[in-house]
Amino acid sequence: MTDLMNIKQSVNETVGNLVRLIQAETVNPPGNELPAILIIKDILEKAGFPPDAFNIVESAPNRVNLVARIKGDGTERPLLLSGHVDVVPVEREYWSHNPFGGEVLDGVVWGRGALDMKGFLAMYLQVFLDLFRQNIPLKRDVVLAAIADEEAGFTHGSKFLVEQHRELVNAEYALTEGGAITYYFGKTKLYTIQVAEKGVCWLRARAHGKPGHASIPHSENPVFTLAQALEKLRQAGHLPVHLSPTFLKMLDVASAQIRSPLGSLTKLLHSPVLMGILIDRMKGDGGNILRALVTNTISPTLLHAGSKVNVIPSVAEADIDCRLVPGQTPEDVKREIHK
Ligand SMILES: [Zn+2]
Known part of the structure; x- marks a missing residue:
């Protein structure tokens, strides 16, 4: 598509566009996507993109999305x-x-x-501009969507587009963020591709006890009961290992690239038992990431109990953020926690 002469030019243009996008303050919450959307509109217009080939759709003041399209011959979606x-x-x-x-x-x-994710967007925009300028014949339409409200609930962005402007974003395949991070193993660089995302499930643990005055402590304070339950979860370390076919494929492809004797040992990690032993021992960020890839995770995040410092409450609660390996259900994770 692009000859070697102008790859450098494309890279420079991508960086320039990324800088402009970063300079647009689009912090969410509260959410203010308009400045960035106007920059993309300006870039498309300056590239000669016809005004009828993109739409700007607004869900609330300053909460806007831009969807642009390069037409293919329609033989593919x-x-x-x-x-x-x-x-x-x-x-x-x-x-x-x-x-x-x-x-x-x-x-x-x-x-x-x-990184998250104006960099990706600037790259998608560049691909889009290069396809447009070079007038490449396409089988499928290529749709560029610059969307609002990913960081705080999707209401003004992808949810709004799917519910109210589905025809603009309907597609057979979608590329978005995540996964494309460079990992270094010695001299080997690995570029990963994310094809699935963990599911989310929010649970609430509730301990009931006996209320009373804090000046006369008793053994049925639900704060202690809840703390004990959370401590059990902490001591368990992690839930059971689930090795998805996608994870195993990644392990094999990545290990084939790593020219070290360790690379061939990765076959052993197809065993959930051995993987469990490894993640028990691995420390630091690497261990945390590997554990999150192969297990349903549990993170207690919010605690609620009592309303006065001198009163023992009758109830104590903890909200727990769980992330599920693809294929796992909320029922699965509840069963694993109870074990
Ligand atoms: Zn993001």
């Missing part, structure tokens, strides 16, 4: 390139660079959203 333009809030005191400055230093672009 569309491909959707989807990227959200909102970003999570920043704690400025922890930043060494202006999070909305879009500085490019030593080949690195700095800013909130550079």
